[in-house]
Amino acid sequence: MINVYSITTTSFSTINNDPWRWQPHPEVWLLVLAVIFFGFWAKRIGPKVLPTGTPIATIPQKICFVVAVLLLYLAADWPVHDIAEEHLYFVHMIQHVVITLIVPPLFLLALPSWLARLIILEGGYGSKIIRRLSHPITAALIFNGLSALTHWTSVVQWSYESGIFHYFVHLTLFISGLLMWMPVVSPLKELRISPPAQMLYLFLISVIPTIPSAWLTFAEGTVYKHYDDGFEMWGISVVTDQQAAGAIMKIIGGFYLWGIILVKFFRYTSKIRSENQHLRPAAGR
Numbered sequence: 001m002i003n004v005y006s007i008t009t010t011s012f013s014t015i016n017n018d019p020w021r022w023q024p025h026p027e028v029w030l031l032v033l034a035v036i037f038f039g040f041w042a043k044r045i046g047p048k049v050l051p052t053g054t055p056i057a058t059i060p061q062k063i064c065f066v067v068a069v070l071l072l073y074l075a076a077d078w079p080v081h082d083i084a085e086e087h088l089y090f091v092h093m094i095q096h097v098v099i100t101l102i103v104p105p106l107f108l109l110a111l112p113s114w115l116a117r118l119i120i121l122e123g124g125y126g127s128k129i130i131r132r133l134s135h136p137i138t139a140a141l142i143f144n145g146l147s148a149l150t151h152w153t154s155v156v157q158w159s160y161e162s163g164i165f166h167y168f169v170h171l172t173l174f175i176s177g178l179l180m181w182m183p184v185v186s187p188l189k190e191l192r193i194s195p196p197a198q199m200l201y202l203f204l205i206s207v208i209p210t211i212p213s214a215w216l217t218f219a220e221g222t223v224y225k226h227y228d229d230g231f232e233m234w235g236i237s238v239v240t241d242q243q244a245a246g247a248i249m250k251i252i253g254g255f256y257l258w259g260i261i262l263v264k265f266f267r268y269t270s271k272i273r274s275e276n277q278h279l280r281p282a283a284g285r
Helices: 004-016 026-049 059-076 080-086 089-110 113-121 125-133 136-149 153-161 163-185 195-207 210-218 238-279
Strands: none
Touching: 026 059, 026 113, 026 163, 059 080, 059 089, 080 089, 080 153, 089 136, 089 163, 089 238, 113 125, 125 136, 136 163, 136 195, 136 210, 153 163, 163 195, 195 238, 210 238
């Protein structure tokens, strides 16, 4: 006799464990469309506030904008989102790295100074809130606090159970990333801290995630139970997956920030040497 219940359960399990089944994410589409609409709005309003003949955005700014939109879409939509949410936590960690450390600075680099001044410095009460939240100490506390909070088991489980909450978490992380990067790559010079302060700031940002990354890497047993469903995508076990997530959080995120620090260090020292050479009296005088 055929066990219908067994067949039904097996079929459902097979469908549920198919990482490549397409799932729509209209909330992501709306976010990406809103960002694109913002770009078109800037293009339309630019000629009204800029002197005649002044370009609305430079070619590098346009490239940064397009790359940022593409990375945001790829990181937040199918299949990356679904694999990260249901099967592999290290993919979830890659999502967070892209959403917080790569996409936000690209958007800030894409933002023309005239538009940033219009939004941040001349935007009324909302602009005052942005300036206060993007203060280095405040921004660092918000960014690291949210980064740590989103790795708590209860928060991860709730994100898995509620698509709306998961979307809210990603949106909050993205906004905290924008605030965190403001003191470093703000389009407005008056909102950036000095180069030495930027290097120290980024170093501290890279060090603080050591605690949650170590917790994931050296934890005994399964940290997030819903990933332990008996399905091992690409043959990766649950423990190996969470160890990889911890390594990505610390090593990839850390090396990325340290690389930026090195670039800033060499640029800063080169600028100092150049200034000293100009100030040095000519030989023979």
